[in-house]
Amino acid sequence: MARATSKKATKPLQDPRLPPPPFTKAPEALEAFVESLDRAHVYIVHVDRFPAAFKKRIFTVPVLLNIVIAALLVWRLYAVLPTYLAIFTSVIGLESPATVDTAGQTKSHLAWVLTKRVAMFMFDFVLCRFILPWPITFFLEAPANPCYWRIKVGFRDQEVAVRISRDWGTEELLDGVKTGADSPFFTTRVLPAIERNYMRQKTAYLMMGKDWDLDFGAMVKAHRLIDDKKNSLKDFEKSVLAYSEQHGWLYWAVHKLDEEGEEEENRKKIVALKDRLTVMGKESLFFRWIEIVQYESSRPGDFTPERQVETYKKVQQEFEKHGVDFRELLEKVGGFDGMPGLPASQAPM
Template sequence: MARGFNKRTKPSSSAASPTEIPPPFTKAPLTLAPLLDRLDPAQIHLIHIDRHPPAHKRSIFLIPVGLNALIAALLLWRLAHALPKYFTLLQTLLGYTTTLTVDPDRTTRRQQLTILLKRTLMFLGDFLLFRFIGPWPLTFFLEQPANPCTWRWNLGFRQEEIIVRVSRHWGVEELLGGGKKGEESPFFKTRVLTAIEPSFMRKTGYLMMDKSWDLEFEVMQDAHELVKRGDLRIGEIDKLVLAHQDGQGWLCWRWETDDEVVEGRRRKVVQFKEALTGMGKESLFWKWTEIVEEERDVDGGFTRDRQERVARRVGEEFEREGVDFEEVVGRIGGLGEVPTK
């Protein structure tokens, strides 16, 4: 990449007392420092790896290329036809006689009002066209320091592409400020969780821009350059939510897909069984399974009361065998979301 990195300038703040890190966030690892230096600390960032086939990404990207090229051509055509007319109107306003001069003695009041209305609508139409439609091709082709075209020009279409989304019209103040922070914040539930839903994550990265999230084309290029240099590993930044908190620095949360959650639960159950088998108490594993299934199958759903009853019954069974249930679970790092409590 020919251009150099532009390091983000963090806003200065007075030394604040350390604040508690709200769940589900934890301190971002130091290995992410090369990338974090390029992020805006006032915004929330979502990072994941887009593994859609390159051919699919190419076909998706060609649509906005063609659309913006068509819009640019229509705007240039309108500009070529409108500028001479506006120049003639300017001469008319300066008092020169032109083809657009209206002779009040040879036109009726109705004709004069019609001419005024037509020109007003022309002014209004051109203003709306260039004010609201004009920026589309400009930002797509020419926005600096990076835009969709420079992103694709520098990276091409790869099997693994780093996608960096940045919050739009909201940020760290809404997520980590106020009384409800982190997962308790309504912005976490309505902006973050909805942006990582499995159905939404099936989209390719370029289609993830919406009213709440934009794409950081410059940072995406920088991230690939960091990976190429060996300063960053691509697996470290997959499925990450990044936010900067005063007093703590950068925080991160790594979300899991449904398949990963199921696989994680399966691994915990296997570790639990192996731990009991190693103690010569494999029968307790099957007793635990039996109790969980009994409570699950009762009408009314697996409520909090039934989960507590599972924990109580399991604890009693383990106690009869002289085994500390909590100690075994702690040894394998917990059972995660396996319903035992």
Template sequence: MAPTKRATSKAKGDNTSHRGGPPPPFKQPPDVYQPFIDGLSPKHVYIAHIDAKPAAFKRKIFLVPVAMNLVVAALFVLRMRYILPWYFKVAISGLGHTNETTFPIDQSTWPELGWEIAKRSCTFLLDFLLVVFVWPWPLEFVAGITHGNPCRWRWNVGFRDQEIYVRRSRDWDTLLGDIFKDDASHKIVTAYINQATSPMLQEQKTGYLLMNKQWDLDWDAMVRAHALVDKKEAAIEAFRNLVLVHHQDYGWLCYDLRLGGPSAAEDEKRRQVFAFRDALVSMGKEKLFYRWIEIVQYEASQPGGFGPEKQEAAAKQIRELFQKENIDFDELWRDTVGTPGLG
């Protein structure tokens, strides 16, 4: 991560300006990514992945923030309609025109004066908080321009069974030094990347729900990524688990998750299990999934370990269990996960 700003238009030139190449798991990005990279900020780390949740499910998820922002906007408008006339009268009263908001200080006791000041102070504070902290929510949702906004994203992309989500690092990236010279910076960036790209995490949550303290969604980058795919300038698979980091010497770099993730194999197995579970749930056979897990756990917990003989015995039980439900375990596993079934 570069500690200083560099223009994105020079990113491609930077990639070839340093001899020897970056140390693994980082590598130079293929040229196909250049149109996408040109719109990114070198101050941030970016993660792109493909969300394969059904379009109908994504539509339901998106309706939640839409409804929340509509409610916030409606309440804000109602508050303004109620309170703005009062503020106008207070202002007019301050200019010497007596009205119902004029407080007779010379005819009031100190407790009455203190109570009036407290009431008005609370009103001013409430409306200040609404304008500064609450109103920006629906405004950013509809008209945000810094990194785009959710409404523009959905207007351009719509709802698809396969969608590209692009996450952008939050403020933690400002603390990074040279990730190749500073061990602490290197550990921080790789830890955040490996955590955010966990197959189990990305399999369980739709992309819209992956925003957290470390990562935000870059709506504009998501629109541009889909535009490249729609124009046939890039394949959608190019954005599957793509990680981009900018370095002051090497320019933009890809982070190879196959080399950088120490638990990649374990996470991949978990991803396969959850994908298989989802397939069974969609068939109304969720109980069958848990029965399968029980068989494996029982056999694995027996004395002597989970050797070849016990694996074969467990495989036989599982096949018979699924056969009773008219399901071919090996065929379903292969169709869902893409690898051979039980050995």
């Protein structure tokens, strides 16, 4: 009997003339934006839709922290500068308060003076090496810094966020044997950074970490292009940008995948909500919710976030009349996001 031979399934080779999946050529609409980006880095772009008031509160913390640090550093300089000048004067052979009579002092006293000065030098070195860069990069770093970004862009309900890879880049993602989705950097650096729940929970300023930083200059430029009507916010929906020597700027439209997944996820949440109400014997509340949403959304004018909050409060009151905590029920099925007629989970209520 002939022995059956098994062949190991092999993945079809990628056509080198095409960008590595899931990337495609960057759209023409982004040409003006990408021309100033660093080709050595990978970028994640998205629209940060957390309320402006929330972003302002988040940004206030580092502003105050860096002001305090800067003030303490100035005070330290004021306090210690005379000591360093005295030591320098003594070193060059001139008499100063820091001069020590080595012949007339005991060894223990000399050791104590040496210990104090070494400790002072080390303490100030740590301040200059590790603490001083914080306020400098926050207020003064060129060509852009957090303060420059906020001065130019302000605080908006919809802001373009641009993250830039830190200590890795296009070489790791697009060069070598495994590229694009096959690269380990795609799995370990890109995918966690674009995960839907992660991005729902954090405004852009809280997304900085060991793998990603914010490109403040790129964010300013994106808003300048939008304000000049050369681009729209839709051009900056969640996507990944990387430069290839062979193909130019590449683009992965992550937001399209999100839209497909969110539709199914939202449908499941609505069904789960209805099922929970049915088990509680309150199925009529489900239809009452739909009725209120339909009425409020069909009123003249735009169904703005403010009107969505009002609708939520009306639905909540209706549920409370029947002894049901609407907010708690929503949290159990996955939260506010995607539920018809209701504000996003980060909206103030």
